[in-house]
Amino acid sequence: MKLLRAITVLLALVALVMATGYQPVFGQAATIKVGVIIPLTGPVGVSGQAMQKGYTLALDEINQNPPLGRKVELIVEDDRGDPPTAAAAFLKLVNRDRIDILVGGLQSATSIAVGAQVLQRPILMAWTGAAFPGFETMLKDADWFFHYHPWQYNNADSTWRFIRSTGAKTATLAVEDGPFGSSAIVESGAFARNHGITITSTETFKTGSPDLTPLLTKAKGANADVFVLVGFDQDVVPVATQARQVGFSPKLILAAPPSWPVGFEKLAAGNNMAGMALWTAENGHPASRTFVRRYRERFNEEPTSYWAPLAYTNLITVADAIRRAGSLDLAALTRAMKATDYEGPIGMRLTFKRSIQGQNQGFTRLIAFQWQNGKQVVVWPQEVAGGRLVYPALYR
Amino acid sequence: MSGRQAVQVLALAVVLVAAVAFPFWANRTQPYYLQIAINIISFAILALSWDMLARTGQLSLAHAAFYGLGAYTSALVTTRMGLPIFLGMLLGSLVAVVVAAGLGMLTLRLRGIYFAIGTLAFSETLRVVTNQLRFTGGATGLVVPPLLGGQRVPQYLLILAVLLLAVVVSWMVNRSRWHFAFTAIRTNEAVAGAMGVDVVRFKVLAFMISAFFAGITGAYYAHVFLFISPIEVYSLAVSVGALVAPIFGGLYTTAGPILGAVVLRVGEEILRSTVQRGYPIIYGLILALVILYMPRGLIGVWASVKSGLATGRKETREPAGP
Amino acid sequence: MLIFGVLRSGLYSLASVGLALSVGVIGIVNFAHGEFLMLGAYMGYWLFASYGVDPLAAIPLGAAGIFLIGSLTYRSAIQRVLRAPELNQMLLTFGISIFLQNLAIILWTGDPRVATVSYKATAVSLGPFTVGLPQLLVFAVAMTLTLSLYAVLGRTRIGKAMRAVAQNRLGASLLGIEVDRVYLLAFGLSTALAGTAGLMITLQLSVSPFIGLLYTLKAFAIIVIAGLGNINGVIYASLVLGLSEAFVEFYVPQGGGWAEGVFFLLILLVLLVRPQGLFK
Numbered sequence: 001m002k003l004l005r006a007i008t009v010l011l012a013l014v015a016l017v018m019a020t021g022y023q024p025v026f027g028q029a030a031t032i033k034v035g036v037i038i039p040l041t042g043p044v045g046v047s048g049q050a051m052q053k054g055y056t057l058a059l060d061e062i063n064q065n066p067p068l069g070r071k072v073e074l075i076v077e078d079d080r081g082d083p084p085t086a087a088a089a090f091l092k093l094v095n096r097d098r099i100d101i102l103v104g105g106l107q108s109a110t111s112i113a114v115g116a117q118v119l120q121r122p123i124l125m126a127w128t129g130a131a132f133p134g135f136e137t138m139l140k141d142a143d144w145f146f147h148y149h150p151w152q153y154n155n156a157d158s159t160w161r162f163i164r165s166t167g168a169k170t171a172t173l174a175v176e177d178g179p180f181g182s183s184a185i186v187e188s189g190a191f192a193r194n195h196g197i198t199i200t201s202t203e204t205f206k207t208g209s210p211d212l213t214p215l216l217t218k219a220k221g222a223n224a225d226v227f228v229l230v231g232f233d234q235d236v237v238p239v240a241t242q243a244r245q246v247g248f249s250p251k252l253i254l255a256a257p258p259s260w261p262v263g264f265e266k267l268a269a270g271n272n273m274a275g276m277a278l279w280t281a282e283n284g285h286p287a288s289r290t291f292v293r294r295y296r297e298r299f300n301e302e303p304t305s306y307w308a309p310l311a312y313t314n315l316i317t318v319a320d321a322i323r324r325a326g327s328l329d330l331a332a333l334t335r336a337m338k339a340t341d342y343e344g345p346i347g348m349r350l351t352f353k354r355s356i357q358g359q360n361q362g363f364t365r366l367i368a369f370q371w372q373n374g375k376q377v378v379v380w381p382q383e384v385a386g387g388r389l390v391y392p393a394l395y396r
Numbered sequence: 397m398s399g400r401q402a403v404q405v406l407a408l409a410v411v412l413v414a415a416v417a418f419p420f421w422a423n424r425t426q427p428y429y430l431q432i433a434i435n436i437i438s439f440a441i442l443a444l445s446w447d448m449l450a451r452t453g454q455l456s457l458a459h460a461a462f463y464g465l466g467a468y469t470s471a472l473v474t475t476r477m478g479l480p481i482f483l484g485m486l487l488g489s490l491v492a493v494v495v496a497a498g499l500g501m502l503t504l505r506l507r508g509i510y511f512a513i514g515t516l517a518f519s520e521t522l523r524v525v526t527n528q529l530r531f532t533g534g535a536t537g538l539v540v541p542p543l544l545g546g547q548r549v550p551q552y553l554l555i556l557a558v559l560l561l562a563v564v565v566s567w568m569v570n571r572s573r574w575h576f577a578f579t580a581i582r583t584n585e586a587v588a589g590a591m592g593v594d595v596v597r598f599k600v601l602a603f604m605i606s607a608f609f610a611g612i613t614g615a616y617y618a619h620v621f622l623f624i625s626p627i628e629v630y631s632l633a634v635s636v637g638a639l640v641a642p643i644f645g646g647l648y649t650t651a652g653p654i655l656g657a658v659v660l661r662v663g664e665e666i667l668r669s670t671v672q673r674g675y676p677i678i679y680g681l682i683l684a685l686v687i688l689y690m691p692r693g694l695i696g697v698w699a700s701v702k703s704g705l706a707t708g709r710k711e712t713r714e715p716a717g718p
Numbered sequence: 719m720l721i722f723g724v725l726r727s728g729l730y731s732l733a734s735v736g737l738a739l740s741v742g743v744i745g746i747v748n749f750a751h752g753e754f755l756m757l758g759a760y761m762g763y764w765l766f767a768s769y770g771v772d773p774l775a776a777i778p779l780g781a782a783g784i785f786l787i788g789s790l791t792y793r794s795a796i797q798r799v800l801r802a803p804e805l806n807q808m809l810l811t812f813g814i815s816i817f818l819q820n821l822a823i824i825l826w827t828g829d830p831r832v833a834t835v836s837y838k839a840t841a842v843s844l845g846p847f848t849v850g851l852p853q854l855l856v857f858a859v860a861m862t863l864t865l866s867l868y869a870v871l872g873r874t875r876i877g878k879a880m881r882a883v884a885q886n887r888l889g890a891s892l893l894g895i896e897v898d899r900v901y902l903l904a905f906g907l908s909t910a911l912a913g914t915a916g917l918m919i920t921l922q923l924s925v926s927p928f929i930g931l932l933y934t935l936k937a938f939a940i941i942v943i944a945g946l947g948n949i950n951g952v953i954y955a956s957l958v959l960g961l962s963e964a965f966v967e968f969y970v971p972q973g974g975g976w977a978e979g980v981f982f983l984l985i986l987l988v989l990l991v992r993p994q995g996l997f998k
Contacts, residue, residue, distance in 0.1 A: 084435040132537075205967070217968065262832070517985035
């Protein structure tokens with residue numbers, strides 16, 4: 001009977017899975033196992049792979065001076081951007097690989113799936129992902145949860161603070177219609193008001209659209225000081241070129257894609273566009289320059305998004321906490337992590353403080369930069385600025 | 397009951413007991429397996445329910461629509477109206493069934509690729525609408541309350557029960573007079589109608605059954621992974637996954653979709669751990685190769701091997717179904 | 719808005735007419751259509767980045783290249799499922815699309831790349847209106863190619879052979895037409911057209927492995943609106959899509975998000991109300 005045959009195959013496969021998961025015990029006992037859950041494939045696989053490179057650089061450095069005299073071993077799991085896979089990956093790491101610490105994290109959906117599981121099996125979770133405040137709420141009582149990435153409201157706060165610093169009074173919003181964009185709408189209203197900026201109109205668009213001329217024409221009609229674009233790397237090119245084509249030249253075009261397309265620096269039309277980021281490769285901080293150089297030497301390419309240095313920071317600070325804690329006991333690690341005070345490639349000081357609902361929040365600020373003659377010049381805040389903002393900018 | 401049948405029933409009973417006892421063991425020793433099992437079973441239900449609709453010749457790309465409707469309905473009534481989760485899940489599947497009845501009636505005249513594209517358009521429209529409306533949480537998504545206290549063991553048992561229900565329904569459909577009706581409609585709708593088969597009734601009913609299971613699985617997903625958004629639950633990937641598994645395993649059978657679902661998910665899990673970066677490319681390759689060389693799926697391969705051994709000659713390759 | 723809609727439809731029609739050809743002549747709905755577009759776009763990008771070749775100048779080379787890849791795909795895979803159920807064909811081309819997309823990711827990473835053609839942002843005045851130069855060029859190229867296709871189909875021997883095969887396969891073969899060769903050429907041509915559309919994308923925008931799906935879906939919408947297999951209707955259908963999108967994006971508040979729904983809704987309506995398409 002076919003059903004029976006199916007079941008036989010099923011059992012054989014289960015045996016196969018068990019076999020592949022099996023790891024010989026000898027030789028492993030001495031290492032510190034750090035589990036990493038990141039999307040190596042799937043729609044945001046590019047960022048996940050950047051993270052992996054950041055982790056690799058950190059690991060090399062850490063193992064030259066092994067914490068507690070034991071080498072650190074990274075066990076990387078690909079969550080594929082899929083929450084069920086992420087949840088399974090966590091269980092595998094905790095149960096089969098017996099990790100001591102969990103790092104990683106990028107998207108909100110997968111973070112929530114993992115977070116729900118960690119709540120049932122607490123472990124030190126030094127997490128670089130998710131800006132969605134619902135995730136903060138879920139883990140608000142978790143002492144062992146350390147969140148590196150700014151929350152969406154941090155991003156909004158930085159963005160509107162920057163806009164106010166330019167002297168602008170009005171803004172138009174153009175937002176991609178996915179979760180990235182729509183969370184920006186939610187925060188922007190309140191923050192803009194708080195900083196004294198009026199949002200004259202908000203428009204949505206589909207990311208990857210080839211033709212944004214209607215949107216830009218509408219924005220032109222709204223006649224605001226600043227045009228804010230919340231989209232992805234594929235959207236900045238049409239905005240840059242088509243804005244000029246419809247004769248749209250606000251005092252500033254501010255875009256906030258997680259990364260910029262390769263070759264954008266050569267695009268004349270991209271000149272004077274501003275952006276917000278946790279970090280750019282032009283960052284003048286010595287640790288950042290070292291990081292970029294090492295990255296280039298090791299991987300033969302330029303780091304294009306902030307995920308690589310963020311991952312690096314993630315692992316370095318965890319290793320540092322292990323050293324200070326002197327053990328892998330959760331309470332000791334938690335105490336040591338809370339005492340983190342680190343300034344690395346991101347170029348900003350990292351400490352963990354309370355956030356609105358969470359206990360251990362790391363980065364809370366973005367910096368603003370402007371493309372000037374092919375370079376991402378940091379223009380705000382003053383303490384880290386490497387150049388002056390061109391405002392009003394001319395987009396012709 | 398013959399001796400052979402008795403053995404089969406006994407074997408089935410053993411498997412059933414094992415399946416029920418499994419979570420209790422796994423939760424204490426290997427929770428990873430428990431999670432994988434939940435993932436596989438959910439996928440198997442989607443595959444089986446898609447297949448049931450395909451038996452009437454309706455190859456739908458809207459499976460994600462019903463999955464999403466179940467998820468969103470349940471999420472919304474449990475968070476906005478405070479209804480208990482079980483009620484939410486039932487309402488979710490009910491909404492899916494009603495919408496399926498409507499869509500089924502509308503698409504009666506569409507065949508083959510027209511039907512597929514039409515259902516795809518429906519599913520995508522639903523996604524865009526959910527994406528735009530503030531009421532459904534928009535593109536940011538919804539946080540959803542956990543089912544059964546977030547405990548994996550009862551969650552597993554629940555989804556196992558749903559799978560068993562789906563298996564029973566599918567098995568009964570294939571064993572009853574419905575089987576002839578479905579097959580007749582699939583082979584040639586006009587002739588079936590002329591023969592006296594109530595084509596409309598069976599096509600719409602198949603749609604409704606299929607949607608019921610998709611809807612309840614969607615609601616289950618929402619309350620187990622605690623977060624839904626339009627690009628996840630209404631995604632084309634859900635619909636495609638739901639149809640790849642039955643094709644791979646063997647269409648129009650009960651075992652085929654389940655087999656296909658298990659092999660695909662387990663294979664993905666193994667590949668994911670061993671071949672890190674390029675693995676989705678293998679998925680595309682497998683898909684193409686299966687269609688080219690194994691059109692009747694795994695069940696078909698098994699049958700060919702068996703009869704090849706019996707007659708000493710390979711069976712000629714035939715496309716799956718008319 | 720009228721102008722923008724019209725210009726946009728140029729790109730759409732170039733992207734879709736290949737699919738219409740493949741559906742009409744061969745009867746295959748090629749889910750991987752967008753991926754051939756993406757490959758053409760990458761070809762254009764690399765020619766520009768490595769040798770400074772303008773995408774417009776690269777059209778002959780790019781089209782030929784994609785034609786070869788398309789023909790290879792046809793011979794190795796598509797040919798075998800011609801007589802299989804439609805589901806198998808759909809799945810095969812879908813598998814090919816996954817394969818090609820991930821191949822691109824492996825070879826060139828998922829980062830988008832922009833070819834910084836010097837006139838990318840230039841605008842020209844057409845009377846009272848200002849339009850982008852690249853858009854205008856793309857529109858011109860698209861129209862030229864589409865109309866040439868019509869001419870080829872209408873006047874040349876091979877074109878007439880294709881039309882004959884589209885109408886009646888058996889009859890055509892009885893007349894001595896080598897159906898297989900016609901299929902091969904039609905498929906190659908269909909992918910070459912998609913690849914050319916990809917080159918136009920490189921000219922106007924940026925290229926990444928993920929751009930394929932969007933255009934596959936738009937092409938679907940357009941050929942459904944035109945009527946499956948109706949190649950002549952593609953221009954009109956593209957206009958319908960381009961114009962309605964532009965209008966919704968401009969006049970409807972938050973229109974950009976809804977515009978995406980426009981084409982799906984259009985597909986649905988056309989299929990339910992007039993399945994043979996609006997322009998038969």
